[in-house]
Amino acid sequence: MLFLVLISTLAVAMYPMATLNVQAADNMAENDKARAAAESGLRWMAWRFVKMTRPKTTVGNITAATAASLWPSIRSSIANDFSTMLNSGERTLTWDGTTYRSASIATDSGQGTFALQIRQHPIGAGDAMDSTYIRVSSVGTYGAASKSVSVDFKIDKKVKFAIVGKVPIQIGRNTLVEGPIAMTSPNKFPPIMQLSDFRHLTPGLQTKIDAFNQFLENNHKGYDNRISVNNPDEYGKAAAAGYTDYNGDSFVDEYDLFLKEFDKNGDKAIDTGEFTNPSTGKLYDTDLFKAMDSLGAPMFAGDTTRAGYQDGIIDNRDAYTKVRGQIDIAATANAWSSNLAPSHETIQDMIQGPVQNSDGSADPSVKFGVDSSEVFDLSPGNFDTSGFRNKTGPENGATSTTTSGGQVTISNKVLAASDAALGPQSVQVTTPGNTSFKAGDVVLKSDFDAANASLPASKKATAALPVNTANEKTPYGSASWQATYQRPVFKNMHFKNVRIPKGMNALFDNCTFDGVTYVELTTNITNSAGQTTTNPNDGMTWSKKMKSGSFDANTALTSATSYGYVQGNNLRFNNCSMNGPVASDVPTAYTHFTDTMEFTGSTMFNNQVDQTATIVTPQTNIEMGSFTDPAHAPSTLTGVVVAGNLDIRGSSVVDGSIIITGDGAGNTTQGWFGPRDDQTDPTTPMPEGGYGRLNIRYNPYRALPDGINIAIDILPDANTYAEGL
Amino acid sequence: MRLKSAGERRRRRHGLGLVELLVALSISAAVLTATAVATDAAFRAYHINREQSDLMQRARLSVYRITTMLRQTKLHAPHTPTLAAQFATGKTVTDTAIDMYDMSNNQVSYRFDVTKKQLLAVVNGTSHVMCSGVETFSVNLEPMRSADSIKTGGAWDLLRRATILLTVRTTASDADVGAQSVTLSASVMPRRNTW
Numbered sequence: 001m002l003f004l005v006l007i008s009t010l011a012v013a014m015y016p017m018a019t020l021n022v023q024a025a026d027n028m029a030e031n032d033k034a035r036a037a038a039e040s041g042l043r044w045m046a047w048r049f050v051k052m053t054r055p056k057t058t059v060g061n062i063t064a065a066t067a068a069s070l071w072p073s074i075r076s077s078i079a080n081d082f083s084t085m086l087n088s089g090e091r092t093l094t095w096d097g098t099t100y101r102s103a104s105i106a107t108d109s110g111q112g113t114f115a116l117q118i119r120q121h122p123i124g125a126g127d128a129m130d131s132t133y134i135r136v137s138s139v140g141t142y143g144a145a146s147k148s149v150s151v152d153f154k155i156d157k158k159v160k161f162a163i164v165g166k167v168p169i170q171i172g173r174n175t176l177v178e179g180p181i182a183m184t185s186p187n188k189f190p191p192i193m194q195l196s197d198f199r200h201l202t203p204g205l206q207t208k209i210d211a212f213n214q215f216l217e218n219n220h221k222g223y224d225n226r227i228s229v230n231n232p233d234e235y236g237k238a239a240a241a242g243y244t245d246y247n248g249d250s251f252v253d254e255y256d257l258f259l260k261e262f263d264k265n266g267d268k269a270i271d272t273g274e275f276t277n278p279s280t281g282k283l284y285d286t287d288l289f290k291a292m293d294s295l296g297a298p299m300f301a302g303d304t305t306r307a308g309y310q311d312g313i314i315d316n317r318d319a320y321t322k323v324r325g326q327i328d329i330a331a332t333a334n335a336w337s338s339n340l341a342p343s344h345e346t347i348q349d350m351i352q353g354p355v356q357n358s359d360g361s362a363d364p365s366v367k368f369g370v371d372s373s374e375v376f377d378l379s380p381g382n383f384d385t386s387g388f389r390n391k392t393g394p395e396n397g398a399t400s401t402t403t404s405g406g407q408v409t410i411s412n413k414v415l416a417a418s419d420a421a422l423g424p425q426s427v428q429v430t431t432p433g434n435t436s437f438k439a440g441d442v443v444l445k446s447d448f449d450a451a452n453a454s455l456p457a458s459k460k461a462t463a464a465l466p467v468n469t470a471n472e473k474t475p476y477g478s479a480s481w482q483a484t485y486q487r488p489v490f491k492n493m494h495f496k497n498v499r500i501p502k503g504m505n506a507l508f509d510n511c512t513f514d515g516v517t518y519v520e521l522t523t524n525i526t527n528s529a530g531q532t533t534t535n536p537n538d539g540m541t542w543s544k545k546m547k548s549g550s551f552d553a554n555t556a557l558t559s560a561t562s563y564g565y566v567q568g569n570n571l572r573f574n575n576c577s578m579n580g581p582v583a584s585d586v587p588t589a590y591t592h593f594t595d596t597m598e599f600t601g602s603t604m605f606n607n608q609v610d611q612t613a614t615i616v617t618p619q620t621n622i623e624m625g626s627f628t629d630p631a632h633a634p635s636t637l638t639g640v641v642v643a644g645n646l647d648i649r650g651s652s653v654v655d656g657s658i659i660i661t662g663d664g665a666g667n668t669t670q671g672w673f674g675p676r677d678d679q680t681d682p683t684t685p686m687p688e689g690g691y692g693r694l695n696i697r698y699n700p701y702r703a704l705p706d707g708i709n710i711a712i713d714i715l716p717d718a719n720t721y722a723e724g725l
Numbered sequence: 726m727r728l729k730s731a732g733e734r735r736r737r738r739h740g741l742g743l744v745e746l747l748v749a750l751s752i753s754a755a756v757l758t759a760t761a762v763a764t765d766a767a768f769r770a771y772h773i774n775r776e777q778s779d780l781m782q783r784a785r786l787s788v789y790r791i792t793t794m795l796r797q798t799k800l801h802a803p804h805t806p807t808l809a810a811q812f813a814t815g816k817t818v819t820d821t822a823i824d825m826y827d828m829s830n831n832q833v834s835y836r837f838d839v840t841k842k843q844l845l846a847v848v849n850g851t852s853h854v855m856c857s858g859v860e861t862f863s864v865n866l867e868p869m870r871s872a873d874s875i876k877t878g879g880a881w882d883l884l885r886r887a888t889i890l891l892t893v894r895t896t897a898s899d900a901d902v903g904a905q906s907v908t909l910s911a912s913v914m915p916r917r918n919t920w
């Protein structure tokens with residue numbers, strides 16, 4: 001009896017304790033599950049903000065006022081998106097005048113649910129956040145527990161890519177990209193081709209890099225070409241193969257091989273002395289050295305200049321990587337591999353050099369199968385350049401032609417071919433005779449006459465074409481030209497806010513362009529049936545349509561012979577200074593050579609007018625730099641560069657984004673790949689002047705220009721994460 | 726010989742013999758001993774359960790508090806300078822303390838006082854005992870780099886993930902009860918770093 005009493009007493013005493021313990025554990029578990037449900041709600045909403053059809057605007061800079069005006073559209077987008085949810089009971093959204101409140105949404109088939117509150121800032125007096133932010137609060141519930149978390153989402157409009165386009169992207173030697181890259185066509189191969197920056201420097205380094213690439217192909221998962229020291233399996237194999245993290249950045253990559261090759265004194269840095277080729281007394285590659293030393297440049301006026309920037313030393317502070325940003329590819333890895341199989345190549349062969357995410361996240365550096373929701377719509381119709389047009393010609397002010405110091409200045413005018421006669425006369429040399437000219441040179445007639453003056457008739461240079469006229473192949477200097485154009489020549493002239501009408505097809509030599517320069521084009525490209533087309537093949541047919549005779553790439557097109565000549569604009573700017581943005585009309589289709597602008601010689605871009613954009617020419621083919629001397633023509637392209645296609649050679653900085661809207665070109669080439677427009681052979685020897693260099697950097701601090709009609713972004717600002725309301 | 730009558734036989738059975746008494750005492754002693762042992766075991770079981778429950782609560786609350794803070798705070802780093810230096814070079818390290826800053830820029834640390842066997846919450850230099858009887862406390866810190874640091878080749882300046890291991894042992898003097906311990910672990914990613 002006594003025993004029973006005792007045991008019973010103890011049992012009664014232990015019951016509440018055990019119950020309390022179980023209850024406490026249950027509470028903790030439910031708390032955690034409720035918080036997890038709440039966080040699921042936030043991430044679910046972030047995902048919906050990315051996937052839903054968001055409002056579009058042509059406004060480039062999203063200010064608080066713009067964001068406030070967009071709020072009704074955003075609310076409609078949210079409501080429309082919720083209305084598509086499978087569970088009708090979860091579609092309900094209530095609006096109380098300030099806040100959207102969702103119904104309870106189940107995280108799965110269990111007990112977890114979340115409910116969202118969506119409200120635009122400012123939320124109350126003293127709120128430091130303006131209307132460009134939206135607060136999303138999520139209340140998660142599990143059993144009797146509920147937890148709330150919140151994050152503020154930023155309304156913005158950015159390209160978010162250093163390079164984005166519809167055609168294969170080629171990134172050559174000495175081309176360093178700071179920012180994400182996207183190639184949005186799933187069926188064009190190779191979507192990316194990226195060359196090593198170091199392989200060409202010495203034969204010994206080439207052997208080491210080739211062996212390292214083979215090691216990566218055999219042992220490394222992913223295509224970032226970096227082995228983490230925190231990956232015991234891969235790092236163990238790398239160490240066994242003799243590879244070390246020489247620079248101590250916790251990754252083994254090509255840079256370690258490069259550093260080890262040239263770091264003679266073991267200080268984990270390379271100065272110009274160490275990088276000098278003893279047999280030539282010159283740097284192994286001056287352009288590469290400068291490109292690496294110029295990484296991580298200040299983003300805006302007043303931005304801190306990083307330690308080691310352009311200090312003549314290559315070290316960890318330069319943080320070299322071939323691409324610093326995720327590479328998004330619409331094609332799947334399997335599709336690409338299948339495409340490469342017949343040539344016995346692999347994806348690793350196509351992507352050389354280290355790639356790392358710009359935000360330090362663990363997401364894959366090279367991402368395949370990216371869908372359209374992750375990249376903005378590149379359709380040419382989304383680009384409205386009328387704002388630029390209105391800043392040129394008579395719409396911008398009174399037309400004038402003045403002469404000062406012997407130079408003609410034309411302002412606010414729609415140019416005509418006859419305006420070439422306002423400047424000095426020029427001739428194109430047909431045969432150089434005994435002069436120092438070369439055939440094809442366009443020279444001042446006064447210089448031409450002076451050179452011939454003392455020569456006998458048989459030794460004189462000749463010029464077959466009329467003054468201010470030249471015949472040129474396009475692309476200029478390429479061994480694989482597409483057409484020949486007869487051009488009016490504007491030489492040594494100064495233009496301000498001028499408009500170049502279609503059919504001009506001019507050569508501007510040694511000219512200065514201030515303000516905005518606008519190029520007119522035929523916008524309605526038609527197929528052989530006379531219907532509007534967006535097809536680049538139709539564009540090519542349209543370009544080759546002749547008034548008389550048949551198209552021949554060697555026969556100069558004129559207004560008398562070619563429809564494309566009259567309807568399009570193939571322009572060359574040689575040794576010009578472009579001190580403002582260049583924009584054009586937007587044809588419906590990419591027309592290859594007909595709508596083309598070539599910037600050659602020492603043409604420099606120094607945009608002092610509009611920091612949002614330097615080139616806005618959707619569907620126009622842009623060629624920059626020289627096929628024979630890529631180190632020429634240093635330029636800085638600020639803001640966005642929008643083109644139907646864009647090939648850049650030479651020594652340039654792109655401080656913004658390159659946007660390729662055309663889908664007709666074979667590829668867009670960033671950096672020097674060879675002396676031909678169609679060349680991609682990485683074994684092409686370095687020209688005497690070097691490969692040039694190209695620093696392409698996405699700058700998130702630059703606003704977009706007005707006129708790009710793309711959807712706004714609504715992206716979470718992780719720094720605003722908070723638990724509790 | 727005369728047979729005893731039934732009454733005489735009953736009268737003799739009314740007495741308690743010595744043997745019977747001894748047997749009865751023995752049985753009683755055995756029963757009481759068994760009861761005492763069972764009672765003691767029951768009481769010890771009660772104490773142990775109560776201690777386990779207490780330990781579990783302390784451990785849970787401590788881990789819950791630390792993970793909640795880690796999720797919401799910034800600038801996490803190992804407390805030990807040598808480990809912080811390794812962390813900054815990209816190495817995953819395990820420390821007995823972790824430092825961070827909350828959103829009001831208060832420095833918050835969770836440290837293990839080995840001598841006193843206490844887990845301390847240190848806020849702006851002021852220590853608070855979070856949990857006593859701590860046998861072990863460790864934080865495994867996996868580093869990552871911020872965008873700025875990547876751009877400039879800087880240090881691994883952010884925490885990607887922390888894994889906490891906490892063992893709490895009872896402080897009771899009773900040898901049996903004092904042998905109880907509870908070990909909990911939890912992993913957490915700071916939301917500001919890894920959204």
